[in-house]
Amino acid sequence: MTHTHVAGSIHADATTAGPQWLDRPSDLNLLDPALWSSQVRRGEDGSVRVAGLDVREIADQVGTPAYVVDEADFRERARAFRDAFTGWQVYYAGKSFLTRSVARWISEEGLYLDVCSGGELAVALAGGMDPARIGLxxxxxxxxxxxxxxxxxxxxxxxxxxxxxxxxxxxxxxxxxxxxxxxxxxxxxxxxxxxxxxxxxxxxxxxxxxxxxxxxxxxxxxxxxxxxxxxxxxxxxxxxxxxxxxxxxxxxxxxxxxxxxxxxxxxxxxxxxxxxxxxxxxxxxxxxxxxxxxxxxxxxxxxxxxxxxxxxxxxxxxxxGRAICGPTTMALYEVGTVKVVDVDGGQNRVYVSVDGGMSDNIRPALYAAEYSAAVVSRNSDAEPVLSRVVGKHCEGGDILVRDVFLPADIRPGDLLAVPASGAYSRSMASNYNMLTKPPVVAVREGELSTLIRRETLEDLLRLDVGQ
CATH class of the missing domain: 3.20.20.10 (Alanine racemase)
Structure with a gap:
């Protein structure tokens, strides 16, 4: 089912019990490998690891929300396109997600790079990309x-x-x-x-x-x-x-x-x-x-x-672009509130509010993009309940995941991750409601590195030069 409405996805089929394609999971602790990067695993204690690093440790180090990139997976996907299209020129679409480190990865894996603005060109050049391999x-x-x-x-x-x-x-x-x-x-x-x-x-x-x-x-x-x-x-x-x-x-x-x-x-x-x-x-x-x-x-x-x-x-x-960077990244959030809402037909929907929202992923509100989500800080044997993951913005259309089954015992403090968040999330992020943009961190062989630091309130005030 495709939810499309000119005013945003919240106005389309608002009281549906869930799309026809969404199956009730038999085990909420299983992670569908088609949705997650290749180095993501759930440990015996229930917490998810990215390239060997526990998401709880990532949250402790950099806070939430945060974008977490599986660097090895990114490089593998870049090489897969390079090798499949031998004899062709493979341009990574930088508009999907670009940092100086990403430009370096792309260069090291033998790809070209496509940019769409002077800003993207500046980042590409600062990352060491050969200008002869750049298209504008x-x-x-x-x-x-x-x-x-x-x-x-x-x-x-x-x-x-x-x-x-x-x-x-x-x-x-x-x-x-x-x-x-x-x-x-x-x-x-x-x-x-x-x-x-x-x-x-x-x-x-x-x-x-x-x-x-x-x-x-x-x-x-x-x-x-x-x-x-x-x-x-x-x-x-x-x-x-x-x-x-x-x-x-x-x-x-x-x-x-x-x-x-x-x-x-x-x-x-x-x-x-x-x-x-x-x-x-x-x-x-x-x-x-x-x-x-x-x-x-x-x-x-x-x-x-x-x-x-x-x-x-x-x-x-x-x-x-998306096909390389999209699956490599999860958006990591902390649950803040859980609310059960009555909808038409005597049904309930669980609203799970996290500490991010449409400022770090505008796609669901912009054109009804669908996503998945999972609790990643622990296992749960609770029943699956139809849920909606929403953000903290003062906007009714602030929806991150419109329909997803989450455990009935989901609670504040749980870590929730949205896979396939690498493309057009950070690159389209905003400061709506004066929220600061999340950091982007990469994990490789258990080691964490920062690609883009978290914005601070000082960053916002520094740009505001009025008195």
């Missing part, structure tokens, strides 16, 4: 951002408007630079995902339309510009996608565009990027593909389309 995205890049990218020597800029092309030409003319660019195109593919994360239909802000000829106009302008080297075209159909059917349509339309461009100009463009958006398991209902399966299917699609349009298979690239 964005539908409204400022002159300052473009200047930073060009002066740093980024490997490619994905252009998104004629205005941007003009800005790049002016900067290059003034400084003697040549910009390596790809043209972002919209393929008209309707990805089976939420409206807010579908990005290839015509009525949205990204890219040049293939259908109305805008894409060809942009490509021709870049190709004949004395300040640009046109590498190819870029497509992205959306996020949290579980199959490759949409990519098949996108590949057909983009490779047709490449063939048409070649016929018109006599030049075969060398590169094609099919984007990312590969889904992960947030709940037991999710069935994501593996990197090997994705690679096999996408290779077949691209080779088939190349034969059909009688063109050479271009250098291909993809941009996994």
């Amino acid at each position: 995205h964005g539908n409204n890049k400022s002159v300052a951002e473009l200047e930073h990218a060009l002066s740093s020597g980024v490997g490619r800029i994905i252009v998104d408007s004629l205005d941007e092309i003009g800005r790049i030409e002016q900067l290059c003319s003034e400084n003697g630079w040549t910009a390596r660019v790809m043209v972002r195109v919209t393929t008209g593919v309707e990805a089976h995902t939420h409206e807010y994360i579908a990005t290839a239909h015509e009525d949205q802000k990204f890219g040049f339309s293939i259908t109305n000829g805008q894409a060809m106009v942009a490509m021709v302008r870049c190709h004949y510009s004395e300040h640009m080297e046109l590498l190819g075209v870029h497509s992205h159909i959306g996020s949290q996608i579980f199959d490759t059917h949409g990519f098949e349509v996108a590949a057909r339309r983009t490779m047709k565009l490449l063939a048409q461009f070649s016929a018109a100009t006599g030049t075969e463009l060398p590169e094609l990027d099919l984007g990312g958006g590969f889904g992960i398991a947030y709940t037991q209902a999710d069935t994501p593909s593996t990197p090997d399966a994705l690679a096999r299917n996408l290779r077949e699609i691209v080779e088939h389309e190349a034969r059909g349009w009688n063109i050479v298979v271009p250098t291909m690239s993809i941009e996994p």
Whole structure:
């Protein structure tokens, strides 16, 4: 069941007894390996370990809420994409989650890196990422951002408007630079995902339309510009996608565009990027593909389309972000209050309030994203009860996990973890209600390291310069 409502998930099916896909667990102490990182285990005492380190010790050291990254799992997932897509360029989508340490991990595992702002570019460079292996995205890049990218020597800029092309030409003319660019195109593919994360239909802000000829106009302008080297075209159909059917349509339309461009100009463009958006398991209902399966299917699609349009298979690239970082991280909370609420039909729902909320994971409120949760500080033999995990914000839509079975004896002080929290949680975090943003810590072989420290009230006041 998908809960979607323009005003947020709390307004959709508010009194349901739970979605049809949510099964009553036979043992609440079992952790579904599809949802948790590879180094997560529950110990005999009931407390969960991440790469050998007890979550209770993590909470003691850094407090809660906190994002806990399994570094070995992150690196394993990066390598899995690198190896499955041998011969392709694998760009990690930094917008999903990026720190200087993550940039270093990505570099050490042989991946490229895609950034979407001057801030992300600065973090990537500070983390030691080779600028030649960085691509810059964005539908409204400022002159300052473009200047930073060009002066740093980024490997490619994905252009998104004629205005941007003009800005790049002016900067290059003034400084003697040549910009390596790809043209972002919209393929008209309707990805089976939420409206807010579908990005290839015509009525949205990204890219040049293939259908109305805008894409060809942009490509021709870049190709004949004395300040640009046109590498190819870029497509992205959306996020949290579980199959490759949409990519098949996108590949057909983009490779047709490449063939048409070649016929018109006599030049075969060398590169094609099919984007990312590969889904992960947030709940037991999710069935994501593996990197090997994705690679096999996408290779077949691209080779088939190349034969059909009688063109050479271009250098291909993809941009996994969520599929690498998402499953590697749990959000760790402490339970503060437990409240039983009567709902329609004479049923009850248990509201479990934790010390975080929509400021550290906006996705459930933003587009009804579903998550799972488990008590991780102890075992429980209590009956499962349908629960809703909510935050501490002054907002009715402050829901972290809409429907989940938790033990009936859940109580204040328990540690609760939400798996698959690595993508778009910390990167979309806010200071709503003046809450400070949680830290991000990584665990490897039992050792804890801090990637991003916890914000403090002093940090908030330091930015507030008023009297």
